[in-house]
Amino acid sequence: MVINRDEFFREVTLRICSSLHLETALRNAFVYLQTYFPLDDIYLDILDQNLGAIRRIAHIATHEEMAQEEIVPLPEGLWEWMHKKRAPFLVLHTDPKNYIRSIAPLIKLKGNSDLVLPLWIEEEMIGFLVMRAKGENRYSSEHVDLLATVSEPFAIALANALAHQSLVKYRDTLIDDNRYLKKELLAQAGDEIVGGNSGLRNVMEMVRQVAPLNNTVLLMGETGTGKELVANAIHFASPRKDGPFIKVNCGAIPIELIDSELFGHERGAFTGAIAEKRGRFERANGGTIFLDEIGELPPQAQVRLLRVLQNRELERVGGNKPISVDIRVIAATHRNLEGMVSENRFREDLWFRLNVFPIILPPLRQRKEDIPPLMRYFIAHKSREMGIAVPPGIAPGALDRLMNYGWPGNVREMENLVEREIIRNRGGQLRFDTLHAEGADKAGPGRDSGGLELAVSLDEAMASHIRRVLKIADGRINGPGGAADLLKINANTLRGRMKKLGISYGRDKR
Template sequence: MRVDANEFFRQAAVRICGSLDVETAMRDCLEYIKDYIPAQAMDMRIFVPGADVLKSVASVSLDGFADHDGLIPILPEGRETPLTLWENMEEVIIINRPGEDHQVRASLHLMGIKDQFDFSILAMRLDLQGRRIGNLGVRTRGTDRYLPEHAKLLRLLREPFAIAMANAIKHQEVVRLKDLLDDDNRFLRTEMRELAGADIVGSDFGLREVMAQIRQVAPLESPVLLLGETGVGKEVLANAIHEFSPRRNGPLIKVNCGAIPDSLIDSELFGHEKGAFTGAASRKRGRFERADGGTIFLDEIGELPPQAQIRLLHVCQRHEIERVGGSEPVPVNIRIIAATHRDLKRMVASGAFREDLWFRLNIFPVSIPPLRERKEDIPALVHHFMESKARELKMRARPVLPPGALDRLAGYGWPGNVRELENTVERAMIRSRDGVLVFETPRPEDAVSGANPDLPDEGRFLSLDEADARHIRKAMALSRGRVNGRGGAAELLGLHPNTLRKRMSRLGIPFGRKAPYPKLWTGKHETR
């Protein structure tokens, strides 16, 4: 039968490239070429160095013809190694009587095929851009089935089959990496769920009522507003809400609203289109898009600028966003957890926070008590931090508490709350001597008295700015005037250093060289 080579190539290539699934494409091609080339099975294989075997990438068969999809060993021959045999393979090899070919017969014996030699093989090497990537095998029932003209026709399809095989190998690698990522994510989610239940120290004591509220609201879709001073553990409780919710398998995206410059906050939260502004070289997904199907935690929600508040209100109302520079709305399926240490109600009254957004977020407020109001949690927190910090610091043995240490810690005001206690324990472990913790002795002026900590000595109720200024001064005193770094005032207060400096400037609190705090000597220069 005379075959139009161009038409044969065009029809076969269309089928090879007609599906993203390589086995579907191979089956379609096999159905077509069997009218021109005897073919009832087809496979693609790669060589595995070291193991000296051919491994199947994809295989198909028709009419129930046996499909040899296992590993095919390549045996050395004379001075030729399996690798050189593979690399020096001819373009197309015809094997009409496999039972009489010593190399093929020995390989089939190793595969457990000893007497079933009634088939013919047509094997073609596949190269792409000068690099050997694999081979294509075509088989059919019966011996002496292949002629030179069949090999010539199959040779026409070398390039389309090579491209299809390269794509199949890349796809399998992507699937493998995706499976590894999914497995890692499952492991991390399991750990997070365990941490959400185990690391909320005080859930049976000082935080008992808070945890009851968390368990009540977590299974729902309602927004949650976490209220409490800096350092009380709002992020830990946000983790718990997410892990106790039906969205636990989705992402939990955390945003510190006070740490993002006003000029970038729209792009960070809602994303931007390519060319939306100078430097926008490509489209970028914002935090809300990344949280789709899960939860977004907006920490320090009171720091959002007015324009971002308007866009957040739009998200709450319509469950969609618009990227900066975009014109089409992007739907998002998210749950919002917001947190702040500020008095949002007073901010609404002063016009600093939108009233309609406040009503949207204040559906289920959860107030977290400061550490000074739940002193019964201090022993458990101290022991918890000793365990975790010992692992972080790679200590062979956990230091012990000196007598009276817990009493002294319980007598301190803890303006930085749990975060300050954590830093105090870490400093004590670093300074430990002979296996005993060394705590800095709390100063008398910082000890808890019976007076309301929010009232000055004369009993007048503090304004919000006065309370902020007093709290910041305490943090600066604890850090000895240092804003940045571990143990700095910004870390104690849970703020970005630039945000803290901006707030201190507004409140008239000196920092840097103007600050009246004792300077830290680093051995080279004084530092703030």
């Protein structure tokens, strides 16, 4: 057969580039190649450096059953041998010098002829095209020469298809991330702040003042008081609400990664920095960055942060050109930063920069009026989450326990407690009787049970009053100075009422 090589090259190139979908392109080429070669199968193999193996990523065949993606491990020696191959070569089952024989059973060489085209891009071997025909010695040296003419288009097509595959994969991950994060943001933006008109009134007033501005905000408060919730509220009430809201937990990033994580790095800045990377500050451009647990920031990163706050400019690790950023900074900590400054564990200049608009979140024990509405909120919220149609009520007497508890873990502790309690008392009233044992008596500072006008039911008020009187009466109900006497009711009436309200009594209960 007389072959016009230019025509052959043109046609193969067109076909192998006809689709980014590897199989489709390969099938197009396969059909055409069959007119010039004995051909029953075509395989596309890539050399996987990480696996030390060949991965058969595509297979086109005349017959029906096509191989799944396969991995063929390479014996020692074969790898180097392959890397010396530039031109197409024949693989003969009988040739003792041929290294590929060592994997012959794996690739089912017996009874077939293989013609292999190594695929190189610049100085890198990326894989092989393997043409296979049934029977021995099917390929001639003319076949080898002809195939050599199309090694470049095959190599480029394979490289492009691989790059495309990984881009599509990345894109899908990103779309997925994005969808997830948007949902997450919406959920948080919609989160209600309970107590905004009572215990957190001052806090919310400050939020309203500062949100529209660009000021750095410092949120301080014990763990679980709602710092993150307030940071969200500030961002979503600010003109930056449509920009990114990037959260960084300064305590959660390994110390050796923190600079590059926050400020990014240039390619080659350190071992492992194979590509340039934008840090979280750059990602927050046009929006807000929330630096949670700012007290955990190591000294080196403190210096860099100071520069950003001073100049709205940053330098990537290993970079030398400043990059300007338009960001708003909200920082939070449960630590006493001022104390850390005096112990030289936190830079004083940075503290001044951060402390321009401090907002302090009071602990729950200092805003007991928020406890009943928070309870209602979490009971409703958690019930909905758990698919409980009618939220359970609070057993008589329980609210009293809740009010007198010290809440070292603040609102988060309450949230978790409610969840546990709903699970424990599925269907029934919430009693919170573990709380008594857990910590009512070791309640923290500010444990005052009186003095607050609370929106509680009459039963609650009565239960709590009876308890207090019982305490005064040393647990006695009868007799002079006993609870019934002090309350000026009949002892049996009192017992009946206590039973109804769920107050246990007796000396053991004191």
